[in-house]
Amino acid sequence: MHSLPLFVRLTNRPVILLGDGEAAAAKRRLLERAGAIVADETTAAALAIVAIEDAAQAEAAIARLKARGILVNAVDRPALCDFTLPAIVDRDPVLIAIGTGGASAGLAKSVRQRIEALLPARLGVLAKALEAARPAIKAKWPGAAERRRAIDAALAAGGRLDPLSDDAADAVEKWVEGGETGSPDGLETIRLNSTDPDELTLRAARLLGEADHVYHHPDVPGAILNRARADAVRIAADMPPASPPPGLSLWLEMPR
Template sequence: MHSLPVFLRLQGRAVILTGEGEAADAKRRLLERAGARIVGEGEEAALAIVADGDEATVQRLQARGIWVNATDRPDLCDFTLPAIVDRDPVLIAIGTGGASAGLAKALRQRLEALLPARLGALATALRDARAAIRKRWPDAAARRRGIDAGLAAGGPIDPLSGLAADAVPDWLARSGDADADRLETIRLLSADPDDLTLRAARLLGEADRVYHAPGVPAAILDRARADAARIAASAPPARLESGLSLWLEMAP
C-alpha cells in the first residue's frame, strides 16, 4: 500500500490554493464542498494545493512544513486527491497514487452507476439505530455478525438495495441470533487474491480469526478484516472458538 487513505475534516479550516485556470477552479469547488476556508500562499495553513504544479511554489510551502498536493506532479505531492463517490455521509475515495486520473475517474463512474442514491440514507438510519442495535446484540462480536448478516448480498438491509434505509426497523425487529460459532475451511487454488471465489472473499471479510498454513501468501491474508487475528499453524484448530474462524491452506 503506497499511501494511507484518510478523510480530513476541513470545515472552517484554512487550505492554501495557488494557480489559476480550470484546474484551480476545480480544486476550489472541491475544497468549498468540504467546507474549507481557502487562503493565499502567504497565510497559515496545514495543507496546500498548487493547482499549476509549480515546483518553486511547492518547495516554498514544503519548507514551511505544509503538506502539498501539486496538480499533475505526483513526484512533488505529499498527498493526492482521489476521485470521489459522494453519498453523504458515505464517501468512497478512489486513488491511483497519481498514476492515472483517468483510471480513477472510470472507476468512479462505474461505482456511481452501481451504488443507489439512498446509500447515505442507509448510513444515517444505521447511525440513528445504534442504541437499538446495541440493545439487540449486547455482545460486540455477536453485534458485528448480526450487522454483517443484515448487510450481506440479498440481506434485509443490503446496501445495494434502494429500499434498505427504510428496512432498518423491520430488520431489527425480525433479526434472529447471529450465526453460531463455526470454523470454515478455504482451500486456495492460487496465490493470486484476484482468484478468490466470491464465497472465500466474503468469509475473509467476516472472519474473527484466520488460521493459515505456512504457505498461504500475505497477499491473501491482506484480504481479511484488518482486526481479524492471523494465526500461523500446521493444522486447523482443535477447539472451536467464538465467532467465525477460518482455516486457509493451499490446494495440493
C-alpha cells in the first residue's frame, strides 16, 4: 500500500481551507458534510486543504502549513499531498473510500459509481441493526473466535444477513435467535497453484478471510498472505501443525 486509509472524526474540529473557485467550494461542502469547522490559515488545526490555483501561491501556502506540522492536501498536486481525499460511497454509518493516491480522480469516481450501483440503500440500516444487537450477539456467542465466525457466515454471499440483500436488516433478530455458527475449529489445507493472489480460488479467498492462524511454507509470497485477515497470526513452518490452536487454522503450501 502507498498509504494507510483512515477515517477521521472531524465533527466540530477545525480544518484549514485555502483557495477560491469550484475546487475549494467542493472541498468546503465535503468538510461541512463531515461536521468540520472550515477555518482560515491563522487557525490552529491538524489538517489543511490548499485549493489555490496559482502554482507559486499554492506552493508557498503549502510550505507555510507544513512548517507548522499541519498535514496538507494539495488539490491537483499529488506530489505535495500528505493525505488525499477519496471518492466516497455513503451508506451511513457504512463508508467506503476509493483512493488512487492522486493518480486519477476520474478512476476513483468510476469505481465509486460501480460500487454505488451494487450496494442496497439499506446497508446502513443493517449496520445499525448489528450494532443494536451486539449485546445479544455476545451473549449468544461468548467466545470472540466463534462470534466472528458466526458473523462471517451470516454476512457471506447467500447468508442470512447477506449485505447485498435488501431485507438483511430485518433478519438480524431472527438470525441471533437461530444461533447459526460459522466455520468449525480445525485445520484446513490450501494448495496454491500460483503466486498471484488474483488466482486464488473462491474457497481459498474465503478461508483466508476467516482464519485465525495461517501456517505457511516460507516461500509463500507476501501478496498471498496479505489476503488473510489483518489480525490473523502468520507462522512460517516446514509442515502443518500437529495440534492447531483453537479456532480456524490454515496450512498454505506452494506447488513443488
